[in-house]
Amino acid sequence: MRRPWPDSLFGRIALVLLAGLILAQVGSALINARERNHLLRQFDEQRWRERMAATVKLLDALAPAERPPALAALAARRLSIEIAVQPPPARTQEASDMAGQLVSLLGPGYRVRAWREHEVIRIAVELHDGHWLILDHDPSVSAFGWPLQLLWNLTVLLAATLGLTLLATRAALGPLERFTRAAERLGENLDAPPIAESGAREVRRAARTLNRMQARIRESVAERTRLLAAISHDLKTPLTRLRLRAEFIREDPELRATLLREVETMQTMTRAVIDVLRGGEGEEVRNVDVNALVEGLAADAMELGARVTIHGRAHAPYPGRSLALRRALGNLLDNARQYAGGAIEIAVEDDAAALTIRVTDRGPGIPEAEQVRMIEPFQRLEPSRNPATGGSGLGLAIARSIARAHGGELSLQNRPGGGLEIQIRLPREATS
Numbered sequence: 001m002r003r004p005w006p007d008s009l010f011g012r013i014a015l016v017l018l019a020g021l022i023l024a025q026v027g028s029a030l031i032n033a034r035e036r037n038h039l040l041r042q043f044d045e046q047r048w049r050e051r052m053a054a055t056v057k058l059l060d061a062l063a064p065a066e067r068p069p070a071l072a073a074l075a076a077r078r079l080s081i082e083i084a085v086q087p088p089p090a091r092t093q094e095a096s097d098m099a100g101q102l103v104s105l106l107g108p109g110y111r112v113r114a115w116r117e118h119e120v121i122r123i124a125v126e127l128h129d130g131h132w133l134i135l136d137h138d139p140s141v142s143a144f145g146w147p148l149q150l151l152w153n154l155t156v157l158l159a160a161t162l163g164l165t166l167l168a169t170r171a172a173l174g175p176l177e178r179f180t181r182a183a184e185r186l187g188e189n190l191d192a193p194p195i196a197e198s199g200a201r202e203v204r205r206a207a208r209t210l211n212r213m214q215a216r217i218r219e220s221v222a223e224r225t226r227l228l229a230a231i232s233h234d235l236k237t238p239l240t241r242l243r244l245r246a247e248f249i250r251e252d253p254e255l256r257a258t259l260l261r262e263v264e265t266m267q268t269m270t271r272a273v274i275d276v277l278r279g280g281e282g283e284e285v286r287n288v289d290v291n292a293l294v295e296g297l298a299a300d301a302m303e304l305g306a307r308v309t310i311h312g313r314a315h316a317p318y319p320g321r322s323l324a325l326r327r328a329l330g331n332l333l334d335n336a337r338q339y340a341g342g343a344i345e346i347a348v349e350d351d352a353a354a355l356t357i358r359v360t361d362r363g364p365g366i367p368e369a370e371q372v373r374m375i376e377p378f379q380r381l382e383p384s385r386n387p388a389t390g391g392s393g394l395g396l397a398i399a400r401s402i403a404r405a406h407g408g409e410l411s412l413q414n415r416p417g418g419g420l421e422i423q424i425r426l427p428r429e430a431t432s
Helices: 009-061 064-074 096-106 148-188 201-247 253-278 290-303 322-340 368-374 395-405
Strands: 079-084 111-117 120-126 132-137 286-288 307-311 318-320 343-350 354-361 409-414 420-427
Touching (some): 009 148, 322 354, 368 409
Antiparallel strands (some): 111 120, 120 132, 286 318
16 A cells, blocks of 8 residues: 655655644644634623623612513523522532622622532622522533634635645755756766756755766766777787788698687677677767668568568657667577577567667577576676687677667566567667
């Protein structure tokens, strides 16, 4: 079950800020409502005490015969009034605070008793003629709820808080998001433009550090390429000299043939190692007709005896290095033809995000425990180092290097029922 906690930094910061602001708004509203209700309750109690004091003074001024009609006129929904000769007995402890407040309003000369019976406060006041005025007051109805206007104001404030929180969070994290995208481009293309050093101080420092790292890596790669070019050039001369000397061996034709094969193997492996390290660097990027490229490689394989079928087509040219892609796909087809034989299938899938090319066969496949190792340079299932039985072990390594140079990746897996599927996935939005 997925947790409700957002996965993105934007969502987490926005949720924390929004939750804090909502709690602050609701807490403030609750405090305000509580204080308001407390003040209204105090005002309501004071109003009823003043009304009861006025009622006592009015009935005390009337003659006993005039009091019954006045009782009905002075009674209210929360106040009932009656005249008694003796006050009723108090069944609970008397409310001295209520009695004292009424005495202060009535003035001297009145005896007041007050006590609570259930939810009603009973007050007995002795009039000047000796009769007792009994007042039953119900204070429980004086509860005050939330005012509608306050609820509307709280709703508007919460909506404004939500909008401002999202805008502020997006504005604060915008440079970080741009930094992340630029860092992803850097991983796929060292020649990508430097990251703009904008945003918060921490983001600017991170962008500055990444720009420096990009410059150092680019210089390191350039130095490596220059070194490889020098090594390649320096190796050509002794290998050529060795080939010429082998040609002059007349006495032992078998030795001459062996030396020539060894020289050819060394030259092939040297070129292959350089191809692995370069990964297609140095070739100009252009729009490659993937359909024509795949059909041409399939035709070449069929001339060598393979049965190749193509499924799917690319919807648009791919901006990449044509010779490098041809080398990568050619290696995959050569491996399938050499190790699997039989039918080979090429599937092309194209969408706005990536171009995917799969080469599948019905050969013996590769054990899952060996698949990661087989992509590394000079790795072969066949343990001998004889090129005639297993090649140099660089075909998949070169194909992966070329795929990575285009910002993509190479992967392989066994097919159900036997065989191997090798996939090259090239992103369309991150090519260089």
